[in-house]
Amino acid sequence: KKSIEEKTLWPDAARMLDKAEKDGVETAWDRLEQQTPHCKFCQTGLTCRNCTMGPCQIRKNAPLGVCGADADVIVARNFGRFVAGGSAGHSDHGRDCIEALHSVALGKSTDYSIKDEAKLLRIARELGIAVEGKGVSEVALELSDLFFADFGSRQHEVSFLVRVPEKRKKLWNELGITPRGVDREIAEMMHRTHMGCDNDAPNLMLHSARTCLADGWAGSMIATEISDILFGTPKPGKSKVNLGVIQEDMVNILVHGHNPIVSEKVLEAVNDPEMISLAREKGAKGINLAGLCCTGNELMMRQGIPLAGNHLMTELAIVTGAVELIVVDYQCIMPSLVTAGNCYHTKMVTTADKARFTGAEHVPFDMHNASHQARKLVQTAVEGFSRRDSSRVEIPQGPMEMITGFSNEAILEALGGTPGPLIEAIKAGKIRGAAAIVGCNNPKYRQDYGNVNLAKELIKRDILVLVTGCVTSAVGKAGLLMPEAADEAGAGLHEICKALGVPPVLHMGSCVDNARILQLAGILANELGVDISDLPLAGSSPEWYSEKAAAIGTYCVASGIFTHLGHPPNITGSETVTNLALSGLESLVGASFGIEPDPFKAAEMIDERITSKRKGLGLS
Ligand code: SF4
Ligand code: FE2
Structure with missing residues (x-):
């Protein structure tokens, strides 16, 4: 049985865990205990329930399912359905945003309105919609129609691929993983994983990548951009956490x-x-x-x-x-x-x-x-x-102060309107690179120990940290979202943060807002005339748990960004799939996954990656 100390990093959580025990409230930590040990077949991805000739389990003396599917096929199919679930979550959220914009545009909803007209017009223009002489509602209607089409089957590629560097788009085309339509890729994943369809693990993995790219560069990105249009584009401001x-x-x-x-x-x-x-x-x-x-x-x-x-x-x-x-x-x-x-x-x-x-x-x-x-x-x-x-009633006292609101618009504004100064700082080695730490909590870890320590280790090494989702609360509680945290950063990052008055860890939003990070990566790559995979960037989800987090990790890698995970998805039963994830993808998409539960070792891993990318760009 884990002690409260082993369950969480935080005094507020510890006090409430203690109270929960006294009040007789069961928590996720209690239920995890009841569920441990977990089924080894499920944990390694070696169970299949895709038909009723089974369910099948792959064992030494039974290496094939009833249909003849081997470990590789079963693991790849399971992973495909796993990330399709995550992509569906982000993207269906995106669809709800389109429906809101559409109903505002038609004047059918008086409960919502367009708060950032300038952003609406900017995005419409970016996506090739002529805006001159048109009213706001008309533009909103055309934009929502375009986004609805991004979910369907009639596009060759989703609209926001205009943000992807040409080299990357060419690579995706060659691999056959250009995302065409959000619903299409998800439905095709379900089709491919039906008994008797796609029975080649690498081919299935490529479609997993495509499905997740549709999430990152369409479903999630649409959710983010429409939310900004309807509710305002974030600007830096103060808030509190815990x-x-x-x-x-x-x-x-x-x-x-x-x-x-x-x-x-x-x-x-x-x-x-x-x-x-x-x-x-x-x-x-x-x-x-x-x-x-x-x-x-x-x-x-x-x-x-x-x-x-x-x-x-x-x-x-x-x-x-x-x-x-x-x-x-x-x-x-x-x-x-x-x-x-x-x-x-x-x-x-x-x-x-x-x-x-x-x-x-x-x-x-x-x-x-x-x-x-x-x-x-x-x-x-x-x-x-x-x-x-x-x-x-018992409320742990003393919330932590933090700064939030770093949309790309806000970041560029802080830099004087162009990414130039950020690129200069990267070239000069003051900022050696950037890492996005994103995702969840998982009761299998000491809560937020990985999230916080990885962020601390990276800023010490002059690596700018970007956070979204549940990592926000982690680093916020640790005080890392305040400008004063620059004192914990390396000399170069410290200097930049002091000059700009920003924290060394920037809060960029929710999980769908990882799309902001993709967009920023695209901007930097285009500015330098290179591919995203050439940039000194990394992604990480130290304490992830959800299908959505696996989808994010996959679109991150498929976009060319090395991604660290605290633990692997349920794929280790297949050598082919595991090797593909850990190294094989490198030669295909220019990035792969790294697995490391220890945040200090993970920082080392990310640092090495950033160092080698800097070398590739001719930077010391
Ligand atoms: Fe077993 Fe094949 Fe059916 Fe899966 S699809 S349950 S491996 S027979
Ligand atoms: Fe989330």
Whole structure:
């Protein structure tokens, strides 16, 4: 049995784990214990359930499934379906954003509007839509139609490939992995992995890459860009992080999930004076909104709303006993939150018809009722305040300050409008390279130990760190998202950060916002006239858990960026697939995966990669 100390790096989590035990609340760590040891066949990818001649397990004395599929085919098929699930998650979120933009453009939704017209016009122009003489709605309509088409079967390539360097596009064409349509690649992955279709592991892996590229350069990128258009492009600003953002004397509402379409509306309702006076009538000082996971990142990037925590903090936030309402949309929401909420007065409300939770109240949101539904929710939260049992409230104090809001637009603005100064800093070796640390928590690790230590080690080596998703909360709690953290950086990075007044670790948003990092990589490569794989860049997900994280890792590698993972996906049962992931992909797409659970060794691995890329560019 792991001690609390071994479960997490954080005092706020430790206090709540202790309280959870006393209050009888089961957490992911408890359930992991019950599930350990895991099935070895599943862990190595050697089980197949794709038909009813099976299910089959590959063993020494039974090396083939009933159909004749071997370990390589079974592992590659399983991996293909795994990343197709992740790509579907990001991309379906992107589709919801297109539907929102479309309904705004048609004047059908008065609940949403276009906040960043300049960005709408800029993107429309970038994608070849003539904007002159057209109204904003007309342009928005044409742009949403183009994005809908990116999900279909009639394009040769998704629109945002205009951001990809020519060399890379040529390479993808030669390999036959140019993403054509988001839904098409995902559906084709399901088709290929049906019994009796694609039975060649490397060929399956190439389609995995294509499916994930459709996620990164279309599904996710569309989600990010439309969210900026509808809710504003992020600018640097202050915020706060850890469970201390929950307020004892206020009605507390947490938003959890991924899509800002719901949480932005909840924020509006929270700020409604009528709602605030309602809360005061009930004896609260006001209404406090805080975020969890990615929808928390979305609200934080654009509105400065504080972040209560990442994936493994979601159950623990409820354990404070001070949360009236948790509003969720979709993805990464543990079903156990309903049970945890029932131990207190915390109500969980679902908002998406495609993500319902038994035991939670369902208040469906759509384009035409969002403001109304959001007010209804906030009212529910306010009413819940009188049911709070103050004797069971315990809130860890002292949130950490942090800076958020580093969209590419904001980064370029800080640099004076062009990537030139960043490139100069890289050439001079003041910034030796950049690494994106992204993804999740996983109770198999000491929470955030890998996320935080890897970031610290990299900035010491003058490697600029970019973070999204659940790593935000990790590095934020460690103080690395403050300009003062430049003192922990190497001399070169320290100098640049001081000159610009920015932290050595930049918060770039939610998981779909990894698309911002892809775009930035494209900008740098184009500026230098090289391929993305020539740049001193790396990706990392030290504590990943989800299908979506595997999809991100795969599109990162397929885009030419070396990617470190704390542990491998369930592929190690196939030597062919494992070798392809660890080295074979290098000769195909110019990057591969590296696996290393120890963040200090991982930093070494990333440093070596960046050093060799610098050499390749003729830099010392
Ligand atoms: Fe077994 Fe082949 Fe069916 Fe998979 S597809 S369950 S390996 S028979
Ligand atoms: Fe996420």
